[in-house]
Amino acid sequence: MDTLYDSAWVLEQIEQIAQFSQDKPNITRLAFTPADHQARNYMSKLMENCGLNVEIDAIGNIIGQFQPADVESHVPVVATGSHLDTMPSGGKYDGVLGVLCGLAAVSRIRHRGEVKHPLKVIAFAAEESSRFNLANMGSKAMAGLAHIPTWKRLKDHNGVSLADELEAMGLLIERLATAACSQNSIKGFVELHIEQGQVLAQRKMNIGIVDTISAPTRLKIIVTGTAGHSGVTDIADRQDALVSAAMIVLSVRNIAAEYEYQGAVATVTALHTYPGTANVIVDRVELWVDIFGTVHENIVDILQEIKDAISSITEDYGTPAAIDVVTSEKAIKLDAAINRIIEKNCRQLNLRSMRIDSRTAHSAMNIARIAPSALLIIPCKDSINHNSREYTASYDIAAGLDVLTETLYQLAK
Template identity: 60%
Template structure:
């Protein structure tokens, strides 16, 4: 028999909230709501108000995660919590659904579940702080702290490209970086975590599948590569005599692209995402280039092999062009397998809702991969039109949002009853 969904929760409320939150950071090329900027703080304030109006008890933990909690009447307050949520921050010129979908649908799901009497566990909706690496070059900061995966010394060193520290941004909201470890949740305090998210890819849309159920989440290895040559007059110095840092950097970009193409079938991929040249004058040969590299993969061995090939290629290019190259590893994380028991629950829910589902891996990182270290974690994908994400043209059909909300609600119910 098919599960009967609660039609009293109008999907139009979810769509209206997504549109409203999109105004925080809206610009001509999409939405730019970087972590702890004024736009992000306005969005956080609005979500807190939504949580409070929904009857949730709201706190902000030591790293800046916002937690809205509902305790059904008569339950054991010490019972492990059932948790859902995602993130509010965006990439530059991003879309309106990435992250926000999981928060708004999480609130809608909890509102639905408040009408049911069988709940034996508290429910929490979490807004994870600084999920995107766009500002601080470190991803999923909030969920790492909640999972106890943070290093205080590293947190204190984190700065954005304008040299503004994470510590100073936390101070703006009354938090001290020295207390960040207090965000870690006690062992066995979370019964299960389920995140609803858009698919960063085209598989579900191409195959007309309602729901993606993620088995493995790739983790980032991130590099900063600095190429140092010799600046000089662009008209006076002959080609043969130059130590052009940008020429070497360009060859490195192509090498990384070609290596990534070779490893893609093994579940790994790499991208040069940022280039900065110095001194940056039109009549001066570039003397220094800084570049940032993002490597992803669902097979740790492939990531290691790919990284070694990149290092070998960089060394060869540096020698051939008489330029010095330094490689700094900014992050190195291992791919994470999510809970198979929880995935089976999600699959069963999809079947009872008469929704098609597909097991798949995620090449993009998500907060669920960190919570998986301390609790059973699941990640539900809904299709994005044409697979477009991290882009102003990001779009989800309302019917797919409704399907995702229904699956999230029933999965949380199975965990909480």
């Protein structure tokens, strides 16, 4: 083959995609922004250059397919992929690595031949929640989990709607259901991702094989107080929404600390104050809370403790609060058979592997609801993620790419 699809090739492409950012020298590619479209166009052309047929589905997922000449089109596919969009000031590797390693792996297999299933590489759209406050939209849509009435109402902080952004791409939100894959259309899905923790590095492991992916429960909390002049309103007479919000932040942190040893966490991820002027007491605060865990009962307990804490705080300070559970999903077990294949491949490649749970959401979590799915992770230096200092070594990428290639090949042959 003309191109050597190795870790050096993957790293070269990572650097190219890192140039597409809306706030250089940082890396920010919020979903469907001009920077994201630049990355999407680059990836589409890259897939075509690797010999794949490329299509865009109703949510904007980029799907590159290798169709072996002697394999009929209705045969279930073997798929891989991740995402291209980032968090604000994110990193080079999160998501992008999984798409590029998937493309490199399929390109390797394409030149091997002798496979009995088509292979797909998917760059899922809008997997990060940084723009529309809803994560994994591309994989949700593909899994048939899009709730169109809710998604029609989604807007970013500038008031731009998801529906408008899709329409600008020639897509209609009313047709999102057409992005869903039918049951049995995917034989297996394998995602590669950097670790968003430090277990692999601490244990000196090359590969993490994920058994369970925790799913997010996300809350939107509105605390309401009374505006007043910050210089003349007596402390005892105030209904300061920000004071209540500060107490809620501390309560969420303390509740989370009680459950962390059980693999669950909760975090206040965003806080917005209104009217937001220098000399006015805050009369409205919007908080966002993320809860992650692999045991559903723990998430339910955390949610109830947070609700109880909010009720007590807002009653004490005279600041009513409204709690909206924006999303509530259950953790999901990944496919045991594919995980055994990954484990065997690691042994044959003389790589150290371990079973692990993921406390962050991934595309595989949604695809697992319609097809056997797996998630393999590789170390990330100092567990720094969603940050410009995010880094994964070339030898770790090479290990992940080799395991991914062999796993996809064995599923497709």
